[in-house]
Amino acid sequence: MKAKVPFFDLSTQFKSIEVEIKSAMDEVFQNQQFILGSKVQALEEAIAQYCRARYAIGVASGSDALLLALMALGIGAGDEVILPPFTFFATAGSVSRLGATPVFVDIERETYNIDPSKIGEKITPRTRAIIPVHLFGQCADMNPLLKIAKEKKLFVIEDAAQALGAEYKPNAESQGRRAGQMGDLGCFSFYPTKNLGAFGDAGMVVTDNPALAEKVRLLRVHGSQPKYFHKSIGINSRLDTIQAAILLVKFKYLEKWTSERQKKAERYQLLFRDLLSSVKGLELPAVQYQNRHIFHQYVIRVQERDQVRKFLTENGIGTDIYYPVPLHLQECYSFLKYHPRDLPNSEKASEEVLALPIYPELTEDQQKAVVDGIKAFYKKSGARGQ
Numbered sequence: 001m002k003a004k005v006p007f008f009d010l011s012t013q014f015k016s017i018e019v020e021i022k023s024a025m026d027e028v029f030q031n032q033q034f035i036l037g038s039k040v041q042a043l044e045e046a047i048a049q050y051c052r053a054r055y056a057i058g059v060a061s062g063s064d065a066l067l068l069a070l071m072a073l074g075i076g077a078g079d080e081v082i083l084p085p086f087t088f089f090a091t092a093g094s095v096s097r098l099g100a101t102p103v104f105v106d107i108e109r110e111t112y113n114i115d116p117s118k119i120g121e122k123i124t125p126r127t128r129a130i131i132p133v134h135l136f137g138q139c140a141d142m143n144p145l146l147k148i149a150k151e152k153k154l155f156v157i158e159d160a161a162q163a164l165g166a167e168y169k170p171n172a173e174s175q176g177r178r179a180g181q182m183g184d185l186g187c188f189s190f191y192p193t194k195n196l197g198a199f200g201d202a203g204m205v206v207t208d209n210p211a212l213a214e215k216v217r218l219l220r221v222h223g224s225q226p227k228y229f230h231k232s233i234g235i236n237s238r239l240d241t242i243q244a245a246i247l248l249v250k251f252k253y254l255e256k257w258t259s260e261r262q263k264k265a266e267r268y269q270l271l272f273r274d275l276l277s278s279v280k281g282l283e284l285p286a287v288q289y290q291n292r293h294i295f296h297q298y299v300i301r302v303q304e305r306d307q308v309r310k311f312l313t314e315n316g317i318g319t320d321i322y323y324p325v326p327l328h329l330q331e332c333y334s335f336l337k338y339h340p341r342d343l344p345n346s347e348k349a350s351e352e353v354l355a356l357p358i359y360p361e362l363t364e365d366q367q368k369a370v371v372d373g374i375k376a377f378y379k380k381s382g383a384r385g386q
């Protein structure tokens with residue numbers, strides 16, 4: 001049975017831009033140039049400008065963007081890097097890949113982003129960098145974090161994979177700063193399900209620092225300049241021309257798609273209004289300050305999460321869980337010797353979060369079906385807390 005409301009569906013979007021995409025791809029087929037080239041450069045310029053950063057370097061994935069950013073800073077064996085455990089694996093995996101140690105700092109309960117007030121106690125003489133993650137499309141609380149980093153001379157790499165176009169603390173007088181441009185380097189992913197998604201893997205590193213931009217540019221081609229003369233030991237991590245051609249077409253629609261996502265978020269807020277007072281523990285996403293939240297995900301919190309999810313699945317409504325196990329409790333990190341209850345906000349979140357469908361093409365009827373599904377669950381089980 002096809003789900004009444006799929007958790008995610010790109011097919012409607014593709015149909016709306018199919019002609020343009022096919023013609024952009026055809027151009028690449030005609031040119032037979034498949035690696036880097038002018039399309040990649042055009043995308044780099046577009047993304048740099050969009051993030052209000054000076055430089056952008058296209059790479060093979062968001063995971064590689066993180067790896068290359070760390071490599072450009074010379075982070076490796078013996079170094080420690082501070083990051084939240086409530087994130088996609090790549091945030092920590094990139095650190096470990098280089099022989100450095102991820103040091104996990106708990107998240108804020110409401111935003112699911114790293115809690116800056118808990119960073120100080122984890123800094124040691126080995127700490128080199130902090131990686132805040134702008135989870136679900138909302139910026140981490142960067143001002144206090146940047147202040148600590150400056151005082152302690154630490155680098156900041158933003159994991160902005162879910163936050164292209166997100167803004168921190170805009171107000172009546174000023175625009176606020178864009179995700180990816182606030183730290184030393186910012187990392188983006190164009191994985192197909194991200195707000196700007198390729199037809200495969202792709203990523204980008206942005207920075208205002210010309211020396212770091214040059215390093216990443218070199219490291220993505222095995223440190224080679226000119227060809228076959230190697231200045232440093234890099235990796236092969238280039239952005240495919242065909243992905244850049246596709247992304248350039250889709251980029252034109254990003255602002256429109258983002259505003260559609262924001263409208264869906266507002267509508268959920270209205271649809272959930274009655275339930276909020278009758279269901280204990282139900283929480284909707286909290287927007288901190290007046291941040292520009294781009295709603296990569298719409299994540300609610302419910303105490304009976306697994307039962308709610310099962311009920312919705314049985315009723316044709318797709319949901320997902322980001323993330324069911326915080327990274328400090330993953331099997332591969334058992335050697336770091338963390339224990340349950342070490343980072344309580346992250347652990348509690350992984351038990352209670354539920355991501356609902358949110359994409360630009362989601363219809364009003366579909367959104368209503370999602371919320372009606374949750375209402376039906378609580379009706380059946382007797383609303384809690386009354």
Ligand SMILES: *Cc1c(COP(=O)(O)O)cnc(C)c1O
Nearest residue numbers: 061062063088090161162189191
């Ligand atoms: C998607 C994602 C990544 C990795 O990006 P890929 O392009 O899939 O390698 C890293 N961090 C976060 C928070 C992500 O959501």
